[in-house]
Amino acid sequence: MSCAVEQTVENLPPRGRGALAQLMRDPMGMTGAVLVVGFILLAIFAPLLAPYDPIQIDVRHKFQPPSLAHWAGTDQLGRDMLSRLIWGARVALGISMTATGIAGALGLLLGLVAGFGPRWLDAVLVLFFDSFSSLPMIMFALAVITVLGPGITTLIIVIVLVSVPGYGRLIRAQTLALKGADYIQAERTIGASSARIILYHLLPNVVGPLVILLSMDIPVVIMLEAGLSYLNLGVGPPTPSWGNILYDGYTSLRSAPYMVIAGGIPLILCTLGFTFLGEGLRDALDPKLKLRVAR
Amino acid sequence: MIWRTDRRGLLKAGGAAVATLALGPKMAWAAMGDTLRIRMAGDYQVIDPFGEIGELDDIIPRCTTVTLVRVGDMRDGNLLSNYAAEKIGWASPTTIAFTLRDNLTWTNGFGPVTTADVKYSFERIAGSDSAWAYQFDQLDHVEIIDDRNGVLHLKEAYAPFMITALPYYAGHLVCQKAVEAAGGSFTNKAPAECGPYLFDSWEQNQKVTLKANPDWKGEPVAFQTIEFFIVPDDQAALLAYEADSFDFTRIGVSGLRSIKNALPAGAALIEAPSTTYTWLTVNQNAEPLKDLRVRQAIQYAYDSDAVLEGAYDGAVGRSAGVIQPTSPFARARNIIDKRDVAKARELLKEAGAENLTLTLIALNDSTSQTVAQIIQASLAEAGITINIQSTDEAAYWSVGDKTAGDGYKSIELVLMSFAGGIEPTENLVWFLPDQIGVYNWSFFDSAEYADLYHKVQLETDDAKRKEMFNRMEDLMEESGDFVFICFTPYIALHKADLKPVILADGHPDPTRFTKL
Numbered sequence: 065m066s067c068a069v070e071q072t073v074e075n076l077p078p079r080g081r082g083a084l085a086q087l088m089r090d091p092m093g094m095t096g097a098v099l100v101v102g103f104i105l106l107a108i109f110a111p112l113l114a115p116y117d118p119i120q121i122d123v124r125h126k127f128q129p130p131s132l133a134h135w136a137g138t139d140q141l142g143r144d145m146l147s148r149l150i151w152g153a154r155v156a157l158g159i160s161m162t163a164t165g166i167a168g169a170l171g172l173l174l175g176l177v178a179g180f181g182p183r184w185l186d187a188v189l190v191l192f193f194d195s196f197s198s199l200p201m202i203m204f205a206l207a208v209i210t211v212l213g214p215g216i217t218t219l220i221i222v223i224v225l226v227s228v229p230g231y232g233r234l235i236r237a238q239t240l241a242l243k244g245a246d247y248i249q250a251e252r253t254i255g256a257s258s259a260r261i262i263l264y265h266l267l268p269n270v271v272g273p274l275v276i277l278l279s280m281d282i283p284v285v286i287m288l289e290a291g292l293s294y295l296n297l298g299v300g301p302p303t304p305s306w307g308n309i310l311y312d313g314y315t316s317l318r319s320a321p322y323m324v325i326a327g328g329i330p331l332i333l334c335t336l337g338f339t340f341l342g343e344g345l346r347d348a349l350d351p352k353l354k355l356r357v358a359r
Numbered sequence: 360m361i362w363r364t365d366r367r368g369l370l371k372a373g374g375a376a377v378a379t380l381a382l383g384p385k386m387a388w389a390a391m392g393d394t395l396r397i398r399m400a401g402d403y404q405v406i407d408p409f410g411e412i413g414e415l416d417d418i419i420p421r422c423t424t425v426t427l428v429r430v431g432d433m434r435d436g437n438l439l440s441n442y443a444a445e446k447i448g449w450a451s452p453t454t455i456a457f458t459l460r461d462n463l464t465w466t467n468g469f470g471p472v473t474t475a476d477v478k479y480s481f482e483r484i485a486g487s488d489s490a491w492a493y494q495f496d497q498l499d500h501v502e503i504i505d506d507r508n509g510v511l512h513l514k515e516a517y518a519p520f521m522i523t524a525l526p527y528y529a530g531h532l533v534c535q536k537a538v539e540a541a542g543g544s545f546t547n548k549a550p551a552e553c554g555p556y557l558f559d560s561w562e563q564n565q566k567v568t569l570k571a572n573p574d575w576k577g578e579p580v581a582f583q584t585i586e587f588f589i590v591p592d593d594q595a596a597l598l599a600y601e602a603d604s605f606d607f608t609r610i611g612v613s614g615l616r617s618i619k620n621a622l623p624a625g626a627a628l629i630e631a632p633s634t635t636y637t638w639l640t641v642n643q644n645a646e647p648l649k650d651l652r653v654r655q656a657i658q659y660a661y662d663s664d665a666v667l668e669g670a671y672d673g674a675v676g677r678s679a680g681v682i683q684p685t686s687p688f689a690r691a692r693n694i695i696d697k698r699d700v701a702k703a704r705e706l707l708k709e710a711g712a713e714n715l716t717l718t719l720i721a722l723n724d725s726t727s728q729t730v731a732q733i734i735q736a737s738l739a740e741a742g743i744t745i746n747i748q749s750t751d752e753a754a755y756w757s758v759g760d761k762t763a764g765d766g767y768k769s770i771e772l773v774l775m776s777f778a779g780g781i782e783p784t785e786n787l788v789w790f791l792p793d794q795i796g797v798y799n800w801s802f803f804d805s806a807e808y809a810d811l812y813h814k815v816q817l818e819t820d821d822a823k824r825k826e827m828f829n830r831m832e833d834l835m836e837e838s839g840d841f842v843f844i845c846f847t848p849y850i851a852l853h854k855a856d857l858k859p860v861i862l863a864d865g866h867p868d869p870t871r872f873t874k875l
Contacts, residue, residue, distance in 0.1 A: 119736070121665065121669070121732070121733060121736040123665050123668045123669035123733070124668065126668075126669060140613070140669070140725075140729055141669055141729065141732060141733065141736075142669070213748075214748075296723055296728075296749040300746060300747055301728075301731075301732050301735065301747055302732060302735060302736065314594060315592070315593075315594045315613075315725035315728075316594075316613075316725075317594060317598070318594070318597065318598075318614060318617040318618075318621075319613075319614070319616065319617040
């Protein structure tokens with residue numbers, strides 16, 4: 065019995081400093097972390113870093129190419145592109161992190177309940193997960209936007225609704241796998257409450273895969289927000305969003321091709337950053353992968 | 360399929376790319392020749408003249424049926440000429456006699472085009488709830504003399520009748536027997552056609568194809584096939600034109616500067632004044648806009664200079680109404696001619712409407728979106744928050760339509776643009792009280808305006824007509840329901856070896872496009 069417990073514990077994901085140190089040793093993970101931290105700082109300090117008001121129109125200076133005064137040029141309304149891109153980071157990260165955060169928390173809660181709760185509740189929740197997972201994401205997003213109208217809140221609602229089933233399924237599967245483990249049975253034998261088992265034994269062990277999935281999903285959400293904003297179904301003007309910046313660039317492609325290039329760079333870098341970070345975290349936290357590498 | 364990144368995979372990909380590049384131009388050329396490819400901004404909806412709505416709705420019937428007379432290219436002075444009528448002219452101040460050509464035949468075995476068809480076509484619209492009923496306001500009845508001869512009897516003398524009623528929209532003839540057999544109306548397929556082209560196929564929101572009518576005995580057409588490609592976005596259309604996807608496309612004014620700087624090879628540019636007028640509709644029926652002072656605040660806060668420079672490259676001046684600035688009947692200037700943000704704030708304060716939030720509906724093309732964003736910024740300076748709601752063409756036209764529900768009562772601001780006519784009354788008609796819920800989306804309801812509209816139709820003294828027209832536009836502005844923006848210039852790109860014909864409303868007449 066003790067041997068089995070030791071083996072399971074050994075296979076559990078590293079936590080805290082161990083995972084962080086492993087992440088920093090991985091060049092891809094390190095690059096991702098630097099990019100993500102950079103964008104987060106950019107978003108937080110946007111009011112200090114943006115050289116101009118991002119929504120201030122100055123039509124006499126529209127379509128100014130990149131210069132010392134306007135590093136990324138000006139758009140079709142004379143707004144400073146760099147300032148809009150910096151503020152756009154706040155929108156992109158704000159929406160994606162809020163939405164994935166809420167979706168992750170809900171998925172965690174529902175997954176634990178489904179995996180650890182009574183069978184009938186599990187069946188109901190699985191039906192809910194399956195029903196939502198079967199909806200085509202874009203079509204579902206368009207339907208919700210049609211009903212609620214475009215905007216940041218609607219975007220967050222859409223993202224939460226389409227993401228929760230995936231997270232819930234993951235946590236449920238992890239919970240089901242762990243709840244039959246010997247150390248959980250041992251806890252039950254000594255009279256531990258369900259709450260204690262969930263909080264002290266299940267939760268710490270299922271959070272790792274969820275964090276990996278969340279970090280991998282953030283770029284997907286950023287792209288979804290940009291895509292919907294590009295289609296005028298997301299963040300409305302004058303709020304700067306990378307999606308509507310790209311749309312403005314596209315409509316002015318002939319006059320000012322630099323707008324599309326400047327608008328695309330942060331989107332690419334941010335997406336790459338979160339993807340690299342997610343992969344780095346997976347390498348650092350995924351016990352199966354770690355075991356496979358050790359063998 | 361598995362993507363191979365080895366040498367063989369690379370060679371395959373390279374070979375395919377070279378083959379595509381080599382075949383591309385040939386494939387494009389194969390699509391040309393006898394096919395005229397025209398880009399349209401929106402799909403068609405109704406081709407029954409009774410219920411026509413948009414641009415293509417009028418262009419398709421122009422190809423597949425006939426009108427008694429037709430107008431020429433706007434750049435050549437909109438000359439009127441006979442078309443289905445072999446002879447037509449004023450027999451008296453209130454009667455127009457006509458003789459139909461004897462070689463016009465309906466498809467599907469419905470026989471020749473007769474005077475009974477003319478009578479049916481016009482009288483079913485006159486006095487009806489059709490948006491085009493105004494064209495026949497002055498029509499009393501159509502007298503049938505025989506199959507080819509008839510007389511249009513007017514209620515009162517109205518000199519512009521030939522130009523305002525006969526060449527377009529409700530002026531298109533339909534086959535009485537075929538339409539009656541179809542239940543009295545039709546939407547996307549005419550039960551009988553008689554024009555130089557026949558409707559061939561429709562791919563919704565993609566393409567409409569017309570084929571030359573083999574039984575057409577009129578003036579020969581230059582192309583066997585016409586393809587209308589639906590591309591709502593001007594920028595996409597421009598890129599597609601450069602990729603040789605069209606022979607003719609209208610483009611947005613925002614692209615004018617760059618086009619002039621680098622005209623695509625083999626292309627010709629049309630840049631002409633147009634009858635298309637753009638304005639901001641302020642719906643006085645919407646709860647937050649019921650107070651005149653709030654509507655006037657919007658008029659004062661609107662930044663015309665920024666809109667004209669930002670959205671139209673400074674290529675046009677501000678309009679003072681809906682009558683073309685080049686017309687002798689045009690109003691000289693707006694009553695609120697200068698921006699005054701302080702005055703706007705004061706009016707809002709008086710009305711207790713500070714921190715006002717309104718929704719502005721605009722089409723999703725780049726020019727409309729740019730105008731909407733500048734309006735948003737300029738009104739923000741007065742303390743009015745604007746949420747822009749962008750819509751596509753199909754959804755847009757139902758916004759103020761009373762048959763689409765009660766939504767038309769509460770719309771707040773709408774950026775609007777209409778293709779106008781040659782005669783001022785053709786542009787002013789849309790703001791009559793009976794157009795509320797049809798095309799009068801601002802609920803502008805002025806008895807004086809309606810009275811002047813009817814009087815001006817019968818007035819023959821130009822000085823008096825000008826006075827009446829100007830007063831009508833004053834009434835529009837005084838109501839606070841309108842912010843006049845501009846008449847957009849007509850800009851189009853076409854193959855240099857093609858001679859297009861553009862009508863006064865900006866619509867192309869593909870039946871008269873010729874090869875050079």
